[in-house]
Amino acid sequence: MKSCKLSFATIFAVQNNLAELIVNEGIEIDEIKVDELHDALLNSFETPISLLINKRHSFSYTFQAQIKITQLKELKAIAIVIGTNGALMSTQTLMSVNKNVFDDIELFQEREEALTWLGESN
Numbered sequence: 001m002k003s004c005k006l007s008f009a010t011i012f013a014v015q016n017n018l019a020e021l022i023v024n025e026g027i028e029i030d031e032i033k034v035d036e037l038h039d040a041l042l043n044s045f046e047t048p049i050s051l052l053i054n055k056r057h058s059f060s061y062t063f064q065a066q067i068k069i070t071q072l073k074e075l076k077a078i079a080i081v082i083g084t085n086g087a088l089m090s091t092q093t094l095m096s097v098n099k100n101v102f103d104d105i106e107l108f109q110e111r112e113e114a115l116t117w118l119g120e121s122n
Contacts, residue, residue: 008036056081
């Protein structure tokens with residue numbers, strides 16, 4: 001699987017229009033990191049893009065990054081794989097911040113379920 005290393009994460013190409021993001025442990029994602037992510041997605045994937053955020057590690061977002069992350073118009077759907085209660089709570093906050101802007105986002109406990117849902121939304 002092809003990958004792209006960012007300053008704060010790694011993006012894996014699951015398909016030509018499906019990216020999996022694994023953020024490094026302890027990172028705080030800010031607007032600059034969101035811009036880096038958006039640039040990498042646009043330069044490496046066919047649009048519209050589906051994104052699997054694998055919360056394998058603990059990380060956080062600034063408020064501005066929470067708003068900005070779903071504002072990429074080429075982004076079609078986001079599936080988030082969570083493994084802990086802390087990840088669930090932070091992800092629910094992210095979803096509530098963006099509920100009026102981006103609604104094609106779902107939470108999953110298993111990666112395969114998330115990939116299936118993203119495949120159906122393509």
